[in-house]
Amino acid sequence: MTRHAQSxxxxxCDELERLGPxxxxxxxxxxxxxxxxHLVIREGRPDLAIGSFVPFFAGxxxxxxxxxxxxxxxxxxxxxxxxxxxxxxxxxxxxxxLANLVEYFVHHxxxxxxxxxxxxxxxxxxxxxxxxxxxxxxxRLLFRSAPTGVVLIAEGRGRHAAKAPGAHGTxxxxxxxxxxxxxxxxxxxQATVELEGADEDVRLLREARLAL
Numbered sequence: 644m645t646r647h648a649q650s651x652x653x654x655x656c657d658e659l660e661r662l663g664p665x666x667x668x669x670x671x672x673x674x675x676x677x678x679x680x681h682l683v684i685r686e687g688r689p690d691l692a693i694g695s696f697v698p699f700f701a702g703x704x705x706x707x708x709x710x711x712x713x714x715x716x717x718x719x720x721x722x723x724x725x726x727x728x729x730x731x732x733x734x735x736x737x738x739x740x741l742a743n744l745v746e747y748f749v750h751h752x753x754x755x756x757x758x759x760x761x762x763x764x765x766x767x768x769x770x771x772x773x774x775x776x777x778x779x780x781x782x783r784l785l786f787r788s789a790p791t792g793v794v795l796i797a798e799g800r801g802r803h804a805a806k807a808p809g810a811h812g813t814x815x816x817x818x819x820x821x822x823x824x825x826x827x828x829x830x831x832x833q834a835t836v837e838l839e840g841a842d843e844d845v846r847l848l849r850e851a852r853l854a855l
């Protein structure tokens with residue numbers, strides 16, 4: 644099995660090392676040291692990571708992440724590069740691919756696209772296909788609160804209805820699979836996609852994706 648998640652992990656670590664701890668990212672309020680701390684906590688500190696889902700624990704997560712971000716930066720990056728601890732199911736190849744492909748791809752682009760003069764990568768077809776598969780699995784959850792219906796069309800890969808229309812019409816979102824993933828995860832300003840639909844529907848969906 645091709646390990647796209649592992650490849651994105653290693654490329655992200657290369658970028659973290661190249662840019663250092665104080666480079667900007669697309670994650671609001673985070674520089675590269677904050678993003679590194681987030682990734683270490685996500686895989687290695689489930690007692691803290693629960694704060695991402697349970698508001699009661701969010702304050703503790705934020706405090707500990709800030710503290711970890713001030714730690715030895717090269718050591719943080721080394722922990723990410725090493726992968727999940729043995730006791731974490733994400734250390735297994737198939738689970739790593741399911742749980743981490745989009746996480747590491749999106750955060751890799753969060754670093755790249757926050758830098759001046761960035762250019763899109765020419766991604767392998769296998770990675771584009773894997774990202775499209777992941778997006779289709781997650782699309783109904785990702786677009787559940789979208790103000791319009793959403794149909795995704797990935798260049799060369801087909802179409803997928805992510806959300807049925809309600810009070811508003813449907814917007815068609817076209818682009819490469821990787822760009823659709825970035826749009827779905829709230830990176831609308833940097834994602835290279837085309838939106839088709841009634842002007843008001845397009846405006847509502849675009850603003851919703853920017854607000855994530």
